[in-house]
Amino acid sequence: MVVGLRNFSDRIGDGSGEPVLDTENGEEMMRVQTGVTIVLGNGTPQSPGTLYISTKRVIWLSDVDKEIGYVVGFLSISLHAISRDLDSYPSPCIYAQIEAEVGEDDDSEGSGSEANDTIDVSKITEMRLIPSDPSQLDSLFDVFCECAELNPEPNEVHEEEHNWIFSADQLDESMMPEVRDFEWQEDPGNPIGYSNGNHDVVDSILELQIDDQRFDDAEEMEREAQSGHQ
Amino acid sequence: MLFFSYFKDLVGREVTVELKNDLAIRGTLHSVDQYLNIKLENTRVVDQDKYPHMLSVRNCFIRGSVVRYVQLPADGVDTDLLHDATRREARGG
Incomplete structure (x- = not known):
């Protein structure tokens, strides 16, 4: 998945029409709004243009220069809002925060030779969309919300796979020494695998967790093992 | 789903949402969905200078x-209620 804002010029037909959508993967147009000005970061307003909101992405295309356009996926839009307080920002607009690429911000600042005349849109973290008709703001905001909800994080299914112990009921007696054993191993003075210089310790712990028989042989647990099994 | 239900009970209350980019926004909880997307009203940024x-x-x-x-x-x-609910959820019940 592409992160952040990108340039976009993939238009239908000879390049004058609407953006090409990924219809094969179910992308559909949700809203087309003409007469929208876009502001990227702290940059100057660009207009006029047309805003396209699909089930997956927000696309703005310039009406003047067919090569100019921007796209951002809903997965990269952290937050969106209606901006109406004219004291803080002169034009009522949809305000969006974009999750940009991380890790490059500091290094690439001075190295980019094009930095002066061309902005690197992938670093943009804020975007304002100013419709010429401010009465459209509420419905635009609602479409943004609806589409954001259509795009949950793709990896959230893994959440169920953890293996934690949540209640005392799940700790039967045979497990208890194991837990204590773990606490001892986590002592900062004895990092796992290197205590006593014995590199096999990790392996033996893994076996202990799996194999109860072996576990009973552990020296420090001898007393419990005896009392527990008689 | 537990936290979804829990947050739904907080609709109308004042909460502060702290984002992973360190922005903290205080506002009235308007709604929350199953992905824990959050809508706030009457918002204000906690550290406006920054x-x-x-x-x-x-x-x-x-x-x-x-x-x-x-x-x-x-x-x-309600700590007790939340404790019970987390235990039930952990058992898959």
């Missing part, structure tokens, strides 16, 4: 995946 971005904004939609913490009203937390 984060002037949203001075002009009074409501917002926050993507659930960018939320780091939600600070709750102290009296909005």
Whole structure:
């Protein structure tokens, strides 16, 4: 998945029409709004243009220069809002925060030779969309919300796979020494695998967790093992 | 689903949502969905000097995946009830 804002010029037909959508993967147009000005970061307003909101992405295309356009996926839009307080920002607009690429911000600042005349849109973290008709703001905001909800994080299914112990009921007696054993191993003075210089310790712990028989042989647990099994 | 139900009970209350980019937004919880996307009303940014971005904004939609913490009203937390609910959820019941 592409992160952040990108340039976009993939238009239908000879390049004058609407953006090409990924219809094969179910992308559909949700809203087309003409007469929208876009502001990227702290940059100057660009207009006029047309805003396209699909089930997956927000696309703005310039009406003047067919090569100019921007796209951002809903997965990269952290937050969106209606901006109406004219004291803080002169034009009522949809305000969006974009999750940009991380890790490059500091290094690439001075190295980019094009930095002066061309902005690197992938670093943009804020975007304002100013419709010429401010009465459209509420419905635009609602479409943004609806589409954001259509795009949950793709990896959230893994959440169920953890293996934690949540209640005392799940700790039967045979497990208890194991837990204590773990606490001892986590002592900062004895990092796992290197205590006593014995590199096999990790392996033996893994076996202990799996194999109860072996576990009973552990020296420090001898007393419990005896009392527990008689 | 537990926290979804829990947050739904907090609708109308004042909460502070802290995002992973360190922006903290205080506002009235308007709604929450199953992905923990959060809509706030009457918003204000907690540290406006440091984060002037949203001075002009009074409501917002926050993507659930960018939320780091939600600070709750102290009296909005029924600890016993929440304990029971987490245990039930852990058992898959």
